[in-house]
Amino acid sequence: MDDETLALLALGEQAGTPDDAAHLTACERCAHELADLRDVADLAREAGPAAELVAPAPDVWHRVAAELGLGERAHAAAHAGAADAAADAGATAAVRSGATAPAGAAPAAAGSPAVVVPLRPRSRGVRGRWLAVAAAAGLVLGGAGATMWWRASAPETVLASATLEPLPGWSETGSAQVRTAPDGTRSLVVDLDDAPGVEGYLEVWLLKPDVSGLVSLGTLDGTSGTFALPADLDLAQFPVVDVSDEPLDGDPAHSGVSVVRGALDV
Secondary structure, three states: OOHHHHHHHHOOOOOOOHHHHHHHHHOHHHHHHHHHHHHHHHHHHOOOOOOOEEOOOHHHHHHHHHHHOOHHHHHHHHHHHHHHHHHHHHHHHHHHHOOOOOOOOOOOOOOOOOOEEOOOOOHHHHHHHHHHHHHHHHHHHHHHHHHHHHHHHOOOEEEEEEEEEEOOOOOOOEEEEEEEOOOOOEEEEEEEOOOOOOOOEEEEEEEOOOOOOEEEEEEEOOOEEEEEOOOOOOOOOOOEEEEEEEOOOOOOOOOOOEEEEEEOOO
């Protein structure tokens, strides 16, 4: 079903053919789209009553004609149109107030002040506003979707890397990278070439160069793992990546048995 018919139906208009109505009952996609457009139309209705229209003063038309150089004929036509508008406005005001204009009463003077004429909003104008809201909602949703797609597809940036060398008694090697995501968060990615035969479990640490301080990042399951880095962690102070063999003894301290180790090039 075409977009215009769906939009008119969403606004409560009598639009479409019997075939369109039958299509709506069978097509789930069009039915969902119609429901979404109706939600947008309801939102537009909740925005409040339409603003009152103000009839311009007659001299406005004279200034427009003079500015555009339309000549005396345009001046005369503008003057006549302004007089008719003022007369219509006076009649409308009389009808609304219940008063009857006296016979032979002269129309309002061309130089009289502008009359505020509350007009019923035309369906086309209201429809245009609602469809504008629908279009704006589509742009917002589209923009949000594009942002989400960009964040999901944007590549991470490698900030630092290290080669992990085996410590005495071990033969495994590996690598480590510090990566930053588009939102600024950092993570440490550890990859071992082989799974070491440890007695307990593997734990990943960041150490100071003199091993006087350390930060535990978590356990390494298998040969690869990604670990979130604290936002306030200074890699210049803790540049050494360490993977240790930890016994199942409940002690959170470093066991002193490191499998691989390497310094990040920060």
